Amino acid sequence: MQAIFVQFKCRPGKAYAVASALVETVEEISEVYSTSGQYDLIAKFYLEAGRDIGHFVTERLQVLDGVSDTFTTVAFKAFGRA
Template identity: 80%
Template sequence: MKTIFVQFKCRPGKAYGVADALVQDVAEISEVYSTSGNYDLIAKFYLEDDQDIGHFVTERLQTVDGVADTFTLVAFKAFG
Protein backbone atom coordinates (compact mmCIF):
# COMPACT_ATOMS: atom_id res chain seq x y z
CA MET A 1 0.00 0.00 0.00
CA LYS A 2 1.06 3.59 -0.69
CA THR A 3 0.05 6.49 1.53
CA ILE A 4 -0.55 9.94 0.09
CA PHE A 5 -1.77 13.16 1.63
CA VAL A 6 -3.62 15.61 -0.60
CA GLN A 7 -4.31 19.22 0.30
CA PHE A 8 -7.35 20.78 -1.33
CA LYS A 9 -8.01 24.40 -2.17
CA CYS A 10 -11.77 24.74 -2.57
CA ARG A 11 -13.94 27.32 -4.25
CA PRO A 12 -15.53 29.72 -1.74
CA GLY A 13 -18.21 28.05 0.34
CA LYS A 14 -17.48 24.55 -0.99
CA ALA A 15 -15.04 23.03 1.55
CA TYR A 16 -17.65 21.11 3.55
CA GLY A 17 -19.27 19.80 0.37
CA VAL A 18 -15.90 18.68 -0.98
CA ALA A 19 -15.08 16.92 2.31
CA ASP A 20 -18.44 15.15 2.29
CA ALA A 21 -18.04 14.09 -1.35
CA LEU A 22 -14.58 12.68 -0.67
CA VAL A 23 -15.82 10.62 2.28
CA GLN A 24 -18.88 9.36 0.40
CA ASP A 25 -17.36 8.68 -3.01
CA VAL A 26 -13.66 7.82 -2.65
CA ALA A 27 -13.09 4.40 -1.11
CA GLU A 28 -9.34 4.98 -0.74
CA ILE A 29 -9.81 7.82 1.77
CA SER A 30 -8.73 7.28 5.36
CA GLU A 31 -9.59 10.67 6.85
CA VAL A 32 -10.10 14.31 5.94
CA TYR A 33 -9.57 17.45 8.02
CA SER A 34 -10.38 21.12 7.56
CA THR A 35 -7.28 23.28 7.84
CA SER A 36 -6.20 26.89 7.97
CA GLY A 37 -3.63 28.45 5.67
CA ASN A 38 -3.26 28.14 1.92
CA TYR A 39 -5.44 25.04 1.65
CA ASP A 40 -8.90 24.30 3.05
CA LEU A 41 -8.69 20.53 3.53
CA ILE A 42 -6.12 17.79 3.91
CA ALA A 43 -6.97 14.14 3.32
CA LYS A 44 -5.10 10.88 3.73
CA PHE A 45 -5.48 8.13 1.14
CA TYR A 46 -4.21 4.55 0.92
CA LEU A 47 -3.57 3.36 -2.63
CA GLU A 48 -2.69 -0.10 -3.90
CA ASP A 49 0.96 -0.47 -4.92
CA ASP A 50 0.03 -0.73 -8.60
CA GLN A 51 -2.37 2.24 -8.50
CA ASP A 52 -1.07 5.30 -10.35
CA ILE A 53 -0.98 8.36 -8.07
CA GLY A 54 -1.18 10.87 -10.93
CA HIS A 55 -4.26 9.30 -12.46
CA PHE A 56 -5.90 8.93 -9.04
CA VAL A 57 -5.40 12.59 -8.16
CA THR A 58 -6.26 14.08 -11.54
CA GLU A 59 -9.19 11.82 -12.40
CA ARG A 60 -10.74 11.05 -9.00
CA LEU A 61 -9.90 14.02 -6.78
CA GLN A 62 -9.41 17.12 -8.92
CA THR A 63 -12.75 16.43 -10.62
CA VAL A 64 -14.76 16.65 -7.37
CA ASP A 65 -17.19 19.57 -7.61
CA GLY A 66 -15.79 22.53 -5.68
CA VAL A 67 -12.09 21.62 -5.90
CA ALA A 68 -10.02 24.51 -7.24
CA ASP A 69 -6.49 23.12 -6.70
CA THR A 70 -4.62 20.26 -5.05
CA PHE A 71 -1.16 19.63 -3.62
CA THR A 72 -0.04 16.02 -3.22
CA LEU A 73 2.50 14.63 -0.75
CA VAL A 74 3.76 11.05 -0.94
CA ALA A 75 4.52 9.50 2.45
CA PHE A 76 7.39 7.01 2.82
CA LYS A 77 7.40 5.72 6.41
CA ALA A 78 5.08 6.10 9.39
CA PHE A 79 6.70 6.54 12.81
CA GLY A 80 5.19 5.90 16.19
Protein backbone atom coordinates in the same frame (compact mmCIF):
# COMPACT_ATOMS: atom_id res chain seq x y z
CA MET B 1 -0.24 0.10 0.40
CA GLN B 2 1.01 3.57 -0.47
CA ALA B 3 -0.08 6.51 1.68
CA ILE B 4 -0.53 9.90 0.07
CA PHE B 5 -1.71 13.19 1.53
CA VAL B 6 -3.61 15.62 -0.67
CA GLN B 7 -4.32 19.22 0.26
CA PHE B 8 -7.35 20.83 -1.37
CA LYS B 9 -8.01 24.44 -2.18
CA CYS B 10 -11.75 24.83 -2.56
CA ARG B 11 -13.94 27.46 -4.17
CA PRO B 12 -15.45 29.83 -1.60
CA GLY B 13 -18.10 28.13 0.52
CA LYS B 14 -17.40 24.65 -0.87
CA ALA B 15 -14.95 23.11 1.64
CA TYR B 16 -17.58 21.18 3.60
CA ALA B 17 -19.25 19.91 0.43
CA VAL B 18 -15.88 18.74 -0.92
CA ALA B 19 -15.08 17.00 2.38
CA SER B 20 -18.44 15.22 2.30
CA ALA B 21 -17.97 14.19 -1.33
CA LEU B 22 -14.53 12.77 -0.53
CA VAL B 23 -15.85 10.67 2.35
CA GLU B 24 -18.92 9.49 0.45
CA THR B 25 -17.40 8.71 -2.96
CA VAL B 26 -13.68 7.92 -2.63
CA GLU B 27 -13.15 4.49 -1.08
CA GLU B 28 -9.38 4.99 -0.79
CA ILE B 29 -9.80 7.81 1.76
CA SER B 30 -8.62 7.27 5.31
CA GLU B 31 -9.49 10.66 6.82
CA VAL B 32 -10.04 14.30 5.92
CA TYR B 33 -9.49 17.42 8.01
CA SER B 34 -10.38 21.07 7.56
CA THR B 35 -7.33 23.32 7.80
CA SER B 36 -6.42 26.99 7.84
CA GLY B 37 -3.92 28.68 5.60
CA GLN B 38 -3.27 28.25 1.91
CA TYR B 39 -5.42 25.10 1.61
CA ASP B 40 -8.86 24.33 3.03
CA LEU B 41 -8.65 20.55 3.50
CA ILE B 42 -6.07 17.81 3.88
CA ALA B 43 -6.92 14.17 3.28
CA LYS B 44 -5.04 10.91 3.64
CA PHE B 45 -5.51 8.15 1.08
CA TYR B 46 -4.18 4.60 0.84
CA LEU B 47 -3.53 3.34 -2.69
CA GLU B 48 -2.57 -0.14 -3.81
CA ALA B 49 1.14 -0.60 -4.51
CA GLY B 50 1.93 0.35 -8.08
CA ARG B 51 -1.22 2.41 -8.58
CA ASP B 52 -0.70 5.54 -10.66
CA ILE B 53 -0.95 8.42 -8.19
CA GLY B 54 -1.19 11.04 -10.93
CA HIS B 55 -4.22 9.41 -12.51
CA PHE B 56 -5.87 8.95 -9.11
CA VAL B 57 -5.45 12.61 -8.19
CA THR B 58 -6.34 14.11 -11.57
CA GLU B 59 -9.21 11.77 -12.46
CA ARG B 60 -10.79 11.11 -9.04
CA LEU B 61 -10.00 14.12 -6.84
CA GLN B 62 -9.42 17.22 -8.95
CA VAL B 63 -12.71 16.68 -10.79
CA LEU B 64 -14.85 16.92 -7.63
CA ASP B 65 -17.21 19.89 -7.70
CA GLY B 66 -15.76 22.72 -5.62
CA VAL B 67 -12.07 21.76 -5.93
CA SER B 68 -9.94 24.51 -7.44
CA ASP B 69 -6.41 23.20 -6.70
CA THR B 70 -4.58 20.31 -5.05
CA PHE B 71 -1.12 19.65 -3.62
CA THR B 72 -0.03 16.02 -3.24
CA THR B 73 2.59 14.63 -0.85
CA VAL B 74 3.75 11.01 -1.08
CA ALA B 75 4.55 9.44 2.28
CA PHE B 76 7.37 6.91 2.65
CA LYS B 77 7.36 5.66 6.24
CA ALA B 78 5.04 6.08 9.20
CA PHE B 79 6.58 6.61 12.62
CA GLY B 80 4.78 6.04 15.89
CA ARG B 81 5.05 4.70 19.37
CA ALA B 82 5.94 1.04 19.62
